[in-house]
Amino acid sequence: MLVLSRQRDESIMIGDNIVVTIVDIRGDKVRLGINAPSEIPVHRQEVYEAIQRENLRAARLEPGDTESIGRFTNRGPGRPDGPAKR
Amino acid sequence: MRINTSRFGRIDVDAGDIIRFPSGLPGLEDCREWALLADSTNDALGWLQCTTRGDMALAVVSPRRFVPDYQVRIPRSELTPLAISDISQAQVVVVVGKTDTTLTLNLKAPIVINLEARTGRQVVASGELPLQYELTINRQPLRKSA
Numbered sequence: 001m002l003v004l005s006r007q008r009d010e011s012i013m014i015g016d017n018i019v020v021t022i023v024d025i026r027g028d029k030v031r032l033g034i035n036a037p038s039e040i041p042v043h044r045q046e047v048y049e050a051i052q053r054e055n056l057r058a059a060r061l062e063p064g065d066t067e068s069i070g071r072f073t074n075r076g077p078g079r080p081d082g083p084a085k086r
Numbered sequence: 087m088r089i090n091t092s093r094f095g096r097i098d099v100d101a102g103d104i105i106r107f108p109s110g111l112p113g114l115e116d117c118r119e120w121a122l123l124a125d126s127t128n129d130a131l132g133w134l135q136c137t138t139r140g141d142m143a144l145a146v147v148s149p150r151r152f153v154p155d156y157q158v159r160i161p162r163s164e165l166t167p168l169a170i171s172d173i174s175q176a177q178v179v180v181v182v183g184k185t186d187t188t189l190t191l192n193l194k195a196p197i198v199i200n201l202e203a204r205t206g207r208q209v210v211a212s213g214e215l216p217l218q219y220e221l222t223i224n225r226q227p228l229r230k231s232a
Contacts, residue, residue: 039166043210051195051210052113054217058183058192059114061145063093065184066131072189072221073130073151 092141093133094123104137105199105206108167112195112208117142120206122199132179134197145182149191152221158196164209168200176200181208183218190218 004012011021018040021033034042087099099121107118117136123143125131130151136142149156160173170176177199183190194215199206 036163038163041161041163041210047194047210048112050217051192051208054183054192054195055111055113055144055181055208058144058181059142061182061184063125063133066125066128066145066182066189069131069147069182069189069221070128074154 087137089121089135089137090140091135091143093143094135097121097123097135099135099137102204105134105204107206107208109207111144111197114142122146131182134179146179146197147182147191149178149180149193149196152191153193153219156193158193159212160196160198160209161212164207165198168198168205168207169203170198170200173198185218185220187220189221191221192217193219 006022008022008025011019013019017037019035023033024031090096103121105120110116110118119137120134121137123133123135130147132146134144134146178196180196181192194217195208195210197208
C-alpha cells in the first residue's frame with residue numbers, strides 16, 4: 001500500500017480527476033473531502049462490506065422461505081393471504 | 087437462452103429480457119447478467135436469477151408495497167452509470183433476506199433497473215436505513231434519522 005503523509009488542507013490526486021483533501025484532523029478522527037466525477041460512487045468501506053455480506057446471506061433464500069411474504073403487503077391485488085390487519 | 091437453475095429447474099429467458107449489471111452486485115461481482123422472474127405463487131415477489139450461475143438468485147420486492155413510507159434518496163453518482171438522472175425513470179426493488187423469525191428487506195441498498203436500457207445497479211441510498219428491515223404484520227413507522 002502506498003502511504004503518504006499529508007497535513008490539513010493538503011490533498012492527494014488519484015488519476016486525473018479524483019482529489020482527496022484532508023479537511024480536518026481532530027484526535028483520532030480525520031475528515032476527508034472527496035472531489036470525484038459524478039459517475040464515481042464513493043462509499044465508507046464498512047457500508048459496502050455490510051452490503052456484500054447481506055447479499056450473500058440473501059442469496060441463500062429459497063422459494064419455500066418466501067411463502068409468507070404476502071401477509072406483509074399493505075396494498076395491491078392478488079394477496080393470497082388477504083390484506084394485512086392494522 | 088436456456089438456464090438450469092437450482093430453484094426453478096430449467097427456464098427459458100429471451101436475450102432481450104436479460105438485465106445487465108455492469109458492476110455485478112456487491113459480494114456477487116461476477117454475476118453481471120440477470121433475469122427478473124415472477125414468483126409462481128406470489129405476485130408481490132420476483133426473483134432475480136443470475137443467467138450465468140444457476141444456483142444464484144435473489145428474491146426481490148417493490149419496497150413501497152411493504153414499507154409505504156420508504157422514500158429512497160440516491161446520490162446522482164449512483165444513477166449516472168445507469169444513464170438516468172432521476173429515480174422516477176427507473177424500477178426500484180429491494181432484496182429479501184430472512185432471519186430465524188421473519189423475512190427482511192434491504193432498504194439501504196436498493197436495486198435500480200433502467201427498464202428501457204435493461205441495465206441495473208445495486209446502489210447505496212443516502213441516510214440511515216436498515217440492511218435488514220424486519221417485516222411484521224403491525225409495522226412500525228420507518229424511523230427517521232439524519
